Amino acid sequence: MSDRVLVTGGAGYIGSHACKALKAAGFTPVTYDSLVTGWQEAVKFGPFEQGDLMDRARLDEVLARHRPVAVMHFAALSQVGEAMREPGKYWRGNVAASLTLIEATLAVGIKDFVFSSTCATYGDHDGVVLDENTPQNPLNAYGASKRAIEDMLKDFGASDGLRSVVFRYFNVAGADPEGEVGEFHQPETHLIPLILDAVDGKRGALTIFGTDYPTPDGTCIRDYVHVMDLVDAHVLGLKRLKEGKVGAGIEVFCLGTGNGFSVREVINESRHVTNRPVPITEGARREGDAVKLVSGSEKAVAVLGWEPHRSTMAQMVTDAWRWHQNGGYAR
Ligand code: UFG
Structure with a gap:
């Protein structure tokens, strides 16, 4: 049986493409998604478990039953405009929810974690080309929430040996060329x-x-990056984790062109x-x-x-x- 990977947000735009890439690479993606912004029709490549990240009991049950070897965490609120108007939604829905997920992950002994972060953690830098070492000064609660989760992953690396590959995405675009999944947000802001x-x-x-x-x-x-290229990087990051090449803490990669x-x-x-x-x-x-x-x-x-x-x-x-x-x- 192939190794399972828990994919939070697997019913969303990037998560569903990641599930396709994981399956093609020989893993079984287990989608964990609340369907608040995701689509059940997008779950095509492995089992589906509906649930909210804040529901620790449900997470525990799903993790115990599927026994994944790693977690890929895509589920998030991601609208900059909304984050400006309702920051609490982002601190709760992104930061508190991720904390619940990380604690549940560690409780079942999983140490390998892949996280979707964003270039929105950087803020403005006078147009310089950004890299992994550029200081992060987010302009909005969305970017701030993602930066806080990066910090949290670092702390759990030090305390519990959690190993995380963190991808800071630039603007993701395009769709699966085979047409099985694609981008569909409601409301659409991209x-x-x-x-x-x-x-x-x-x-x-x-x-x-x-x-x-x-x-x-x-x-x-x-800087726009094709979603298929983006998810390829996630599979490479997962393989790097499973090969034992990532130490405790976070290893960050920018994904742009x-x-x-x-x-x-x-x-x-x-x-x-x-x-x-x-x-x-x-x-x-x-x-x-x-x-x-x-x-x-x-x-x-x-x-x-x-x-x-x-x-x-x-x-x-x-x-x-x-x-x-x-x-x-x-x-
Ligand atoms: N834009 C318009 N009109 C629109 C929509 C967008 O002019 O109707 C402009 C925006 O102002 C921006 C560019 O198009 O300059 C791209 O906007 P998107 O909303 O498509 O993307 P963002 O750059 O705002 O944000 C996206 C994701 C975030 C992610 C960010 C990283 O929504 O989750 O990319 O830059 F963090």
Whole structure:
């Protein structure tokens, strides 16, 4: 029987793609998801256990029954705007919930942990290319909550020998090219799916949040990485843990490509890929947005042997567009 991995948030966008990659790599992903933001239709690659991370009894029961060899923790609230308005939701739903998960994990003797962190932990750094050693000064409660969880993992490494691989994601985009899973958030707040909705009239014009930023075209710059490449890195991180190459504490990897795209550049590429106009309006800045977030990936490449294959903007928009045109889940 193949080794099981508990995947929290396995019914979400990135978690479901990770389950696919885990299965392809010979693991059995066990999805633990509350379905508050996830979709049961996205659980296709292993067993499903519905549950909330705050429900310690349910977690204990699931961990005891499946006896996973490691935990991959994706489940989180992840909307910057919401985090600005309701920080308590993020401190409870991300930080307190992760504490419950970590304690339950250690209680059954699991020491290997993979965690989804974010470049939103960095804040603004005057446009420099970020790396694992850049100081973290988050601009919003979402980034702050993820940084706190990183700190927690470090502390449990020192006290209990927990070994964690932490990935700081830049902007994740695209979809499974085989169309089994894809991106579907309700409500949707991410740039590329919103552009595609505007292109085919599912919603009105895309509002560009701020055109007066200190960038060449006045719009924010982000580093976009294809979800399939991102989850490949997770499998490599898991293998590194299982090979005993990670010590107690956290080993951090940035997952970006080093290429920054402005909002206008993403719109232009979408126009090109879809061969349709993108209706836009220019609006005010969105609170909590950093001007430019671009990452180096040298460490992931050198240490994990990570090779992003699909992370060109054209490929990401092409895969997202195919998923979008096929209708996603039960739309
Ligand atoms: N944007 C618009 N209009 C929209 C939506 C987005 O102009 O309708 C802009 C944003 O202002 C930003 C860029 O497009 O400049 C990308 O925005 P997203 O909302 O797609 O992504 P974010 O960069 O805000 O945040 C995402 C995830 C976070 C993660 C972060 C890391 O939502 O979970 O990437 O940068 F932490």
